[in-house]
Amino acid sequence: MDADLSFLELVGLDFSGLAMAGANVSGSHVRGCVFAGCDLSGLYVQESDLTACDFRGSVLEEAFFQKTALEGSLFHGADLRWARFLLCDVRRGQFVDANMEGVHFMDAQLDGACFEGVTLSDAVLRGSSLTGVRFVNCDLRGVDFRKTNFHHADYASILAEGALFYGKPPWGGDVAAGGAAEMVIFDGE
Amino acid sequence: MSIAAVKKTTLKPKDYKSDVSVVWCPGCGHYGILNAIYRALSEAGVDPSQLISISGIGCSSRSPYFINSYKMHTLHGRAGPVATGAQLARPDLAILVLGGDGDGFSIGGGHMPHMARKNVDMTYVLFDNGIYGLTKGQYSPTSRPEMKAYTTPYGGPEEPMNPLLYMLTYGATYVAQAFAGKPSVCAELIKGGLEHRGFSYINIYSQCPSFNKIDTIEFYRDLVEAVPKDHDVTDLGAAINLARQSSEGRAPMGLLYKADRPTLDQRMHAMVEGVNGRPDYDLNQIIDLNRP
Numbered sequence: 001m002d003a004d005l006s007f008l009e010l011v012g013l014d015f016s017g018l019a020m021a022g023a024n025v026s027g028s029h030v031r032g033c034v035f036a037g038c039d040l041s042g043l044y045v046q047e048s049d050l051t052a053c054d055f056r057g058s059v060l061e062e063a064f065f066q067k068t069a070l071e072g073s074l075f076h077g078a079d080l081r082w083a084r085f086l087l088c089d090v091r092r093g094q095f096v097d098a099n100m101e102g103v104h105f106m107d108a109q110l111d112g113a114c115f116e117g118v119t120l121s122d123a124v125l126r127g128s129s130l131t132g133v134r135f136v137n138c139d140l141r142g143v144d145f146r147k148t149n150f151h152h153a154d155y156a157s158i159l160a161e162g163a164l165f166y167g168k169p170p171w172g173g174d175v176a177a178g179g180a181a182e183m184v185i186f187d188g189e
Numbered sequence: 190m191s192i193a194a195v196k197k198t199t200l201k202p203k204d205y206k207s208d209v210s211v212v213w214c215p216g217c218g219h220y221g222i223l224n225a226i227y228r229a230l231s232e233a234g235v236d237p238s239q240l241i242s243i244s245g246i247g248c249s250s251r252s253p254y255f256i257n258s259y260k261m262h263t264l265h266g267r268a269g270p271v272a273t274g275a276q277l278a279r280p281d282l283a284i285l286v287l288g289g290d291g292d293g294f295s296i297g298g299g300h301m302p303h304m305a306r307k308n309v310d311m312t313y314v315l316f317d318n319g320i321y322g323l324t325k326g327q328y329s330p331t332s333r334p335e336m337k338a339y340t341t342p343y344g345g346p347e348e349p350m351n352p353l354l355y356m357l358t359y360g361a362t363y364v365a366q367a368f369a370g371k372p373s374v375c376a377e378l379i380k381g382g383l384e385h386r387g388f389s390y391i392n393i394y395s396q397c398p399s400f401n402k403i404d405t406i407e408f409y410r411d412l413v414e415a416v417p418k419d420h421d422v423t424d425l426g427a428a429i430n431l432a433r434q435s436s437e438g439r440a441p442m443g444l445l446y447k448a449d450r451p452t453l454d455q456r457m458h459a460m461v462e463g464v465n466g467r468p469d470y471d472l473n474q475i476i477d478l479n480r481p
């Protein structure tokens with residue numbers, strides 16, 4: 001069976017390069033740990049504190065995080081395909097050069113996070129708080145912005161064709177080289 | 190449920206995920222149980238083409254949609270009888286029943302003892318969150334009296350039932366318990382249930398942060414106590430003593446009981462053979478033969 005790291009105090013440890021696919025972290029304190037270059041695919045995390053962790057270059061494909069603090073964590077160059085962050089605090093998270101295909105942030109706090117240059121196409125950001133997020137040079141095609149406060153983020157040089165949102169988009173006509181962003185009519189929810 | 194008849198595979202947990210996106214509330218413990226089910230299926234090497242997951246109605250009863258298997262989403266409380274029929278008709282398949290405490294012990298409560306006493310060869314994973322989640326928060330048979338819900342604004346006037354004691358008393362041949370904060374333990378116990386020939390019942394506590402505000406992951410962490418290492422899982426009396434602790438504020442986590450007894454399909458098969466019947470008998474022909 002996969003590693004069980006539940007209900008543990010693991011503050012400030014260095015796990016760099018370890019194979020920890022499918023590990024389970026429930027109710028643990030894992031602040032300031034280093035997971036650089038780790039295989040964490042299928043990781044399952046709930047109700048844990050992973051504030052300021054370093055996930056640079058790690059594989060987090062299909063990882064699942066819920067009700068977890070990840071404030072200030074580093075995800076540069078990480079493989080986050082199909083990863084899910086539900087009700088997580090990812091304020092000031094750093095995602096530059098990460099592979100974020102199909103990533104899912106539901107009701108997450110992303111204030112101050114940086115996604116500069118990242119392809120986020122078809123990502124779900126639904127219900128998330130996006131104050132001060134840097135989406136500069138991002139591919140935001142098909143991104144689900146519904147129920148977010150997306151007017152308070154930075155959208156210089158983005159693609160946003162097919163993005164989903166309520167009301168008017170915060171990006172102007174100069175944006176979306178690939179075509180105008182779509183206006184979604186209230187879908188009855 | 191025994192997977193002896195099922196082809197062995199070497200699939201990864203993620204290969205048991207279906208294409209349907211899982212939609213439970215953020216924070217729900219059911220995610221942990223589903224994760225454990227994927228791991229258990231992978232560890233046990235169950236071939237998805239020989240697996241049926243069957244459920245009633247509830248948040249937990251949506252699970253079959255998220256699993257790469259054949260599936261039946263049946264009526265509220267009726268997963269058990271449907272699964273019993275499926276097992277008798279197709280003893281070559283692995284049967285996984287998934288559902289909640291409301292589905293299993295309220296509306297479906299009448300079926301539970303019969304699956305146990307008949308020793309139907311299947312694995313029943315009960316997602317016990319002490320509340321009706323799907324219908325947005327009503328008191329359930331496993332709710333604690335302290336829980337305030339829409340139907341019990343002042344708390345509950347009754348004591349919760351004890352699913353483990355119930356299952357042991359009615360003759361289930363594999364009885365285990367865990368909680369969603371320990372998906373690895375859940376996976377191990379579900380795997381054991383899959384490999385067991387007979388009726389396997391695994392009770393898994395699951396937090397419902399949306400509607401059950403008192404049974405948090407910390408509450409369950411402090412409630413459960415690992416089954417002692419020297420516990421004899423073949424000793425029904427010892428298992429019953431452990432199960433009784435749940436009513437005293439401590440809940441055993443692990444495998445409580447395991448027994449070898451003929452299953453319903455084995456006994457039916459023997460009975461058919463005993464009267465020189467064919468194992469592939471056609472029920473309609475038998476009815477026709479016996480018309481007055």
Ligand SMILES: Cc1ncc(C[n+]2csc(CCOP(=O)(O)OP(=O)(O)O)c2C)c(N)n1
Nearest residue numbers: 246247248249265289290291292321322323
């Ligand atoms: C015949 C019938 N009666 C009532 C309902 C309403 N109903 C749907 S789900 C449910 C209870 C679900 O609770 P549980 O089984 O504990 O599952 P959970 O949603 O908590 O996972 C009820 C009462 C129904 N669908 N059908």
